Amino acid sequence: MNDKLQLQGRELTPTEIVVELNRYIVSQEKAKKSVAIALRNRWRRQQVSDNLREEILPNNIILIGPTGVGKTEIARRLANLANAPFLKVEASKFTEVGYVGRDVESMIRDLTNISVSMVQSEHESRVQEQAARQANERILDLLIPPGPSHGDDDEAVDERRQKTRERFRERLEAGDFEERMVEIKVQDDSMPVMQIFGSTGLEEMGLNLQDMLGNMMPSKKKTRKTTVSEAREILTQEEAGKLIDMDKVISEALRRVEESGIIFLDEIDKIAGGEGRKSGQADVSREGVQRDILPIVEGSTVMTKYGMVKTDHILFIAAGAFHMTKPADLIPELQGRFPIRVELNSLTTDDFVKILTHPENALLKQYHALLSTEGCELEFSEDAIRAVAEIATEVNETTENIGARRLHTVMNLLLEDLQFDLPNSELESMRVTAEFVYDKLRDVMEDKDLTRYIL
DSSP: OOSSSEETTEEOOHHHHHHHHHTTOOSOHHHHHHHHHHHHHHHHHHHSOHHHHTTOOOOOEEEEOOTTSSHHHHHHHHHHHHTOOEEEEEGGGBOOTTSSSBOTTHHHHHHHHHHHHHHHHHHHHHTHHHHHHHHHHHHHHHHSOOOOOOGGGHHHHHHHHHHHHHHHHHHHHHTTTTTOEEEEEEEOOOSOOOOOOSTTSGGGGTOOHHHHHTTTSOOOEEEEEEEHHHHHHHHHHHHHHHHSOHHHHHHHHHHHHHHHOEEEEEOGGGGOOHHHHHTTOOOTTTHHHHHHHHHHHHOOEEEETTEEEEOTTOEEEEEEOOSSOOGGGSOHHHHHTOOEEEEOOOOOHHHHHHHHHSSTTOHHHHHHHHHHTTTOEEEEOHHHHHHHHHHHHHHHHHSOOOTTHHHHHHHHHHTHHHHHHGGGOOOOEEEEOHHHHHHHHHHHHHOHHHHHHHO
């Protein structure tokens, strides 16, 4: 099944969305179900009559759970399925207006930049063949520079030149000139970017002086010596840029941001003002950020360098561990804008076994692919996989619980010597058993101080 929301001209149902998420994410069925419904409701909204469509707001979600249980992965895979502009930001990076740091509106500007890049790439892919043909014509101009005029004989000269050009074109398409060096003129991007910094400066609107003065200052070109194969890539990109209509690109990009944009707001628990709210004192670095985020989530208009963007129908998925705080510590207005709350479960040993083997990007598959580049076939027995999962679970229970990320630590320590020695070794295969796992990690597991620092 293709990783797009539209498959064979139709939209994915919630059940199909969950099936797609199951390819990469183990467990967390409640969270998958909630995000699948939220995504499907965006399509349903588009089918509603115009007068009611604007009234239907997105189902913003808060994912609650410890680190490493799949919160970020769910949001990222969801965006891939929807083929939607997606941005992951950390709430703790923002500051209240009037303080040095990133303002909350920058997330909308960043999302808009991502959307423009997405749409531009799509439009360029549609004209890629024509752009490649035009790039080849420019390369032929470099390989066969124009000769001097010969007066009355111009027609005969032109005919000979055309025949020569056709012969060169055949050889060019056959790949005979791929390594030949040519000189091309490319855009000189070395001009320093001039920006105005400050809480109310142009930087806050995503603008800079170079953008504003670009049309007033002539573009500079520089000569670059490169191979024909590399020149073709550069010139094809340049020709594709000429063939697309950037006004249409920007218009489509803004529409996608407003109608299907997704922002994953991580670490939202870090701006929950737990103790400050209880004592009646507002924490500027926390509650102030919440109050700045509120209008973005509620629906406002943000100025970007591509135009105005309305945030009313952008889907916000917030996530946090909420160890020291709880969702109720957020300001009431912000709580109300995240009506759906899903608690993710801590991962068990059985979950770790599935994470190691089942997903398409499973950790064991990654290590197998890495070591196969050195000519070594890596194999894990079933009891070895169970042993790795049990060790990861035990370490999570006795130290800090970092979820599935603990598997990366255990696997790296387990295979450290093999990865170091393999380039100089003639080892063609390696079978990892449970005995090997316990022997390799016994010293670290028995020494609690080493466990705390190494695992």
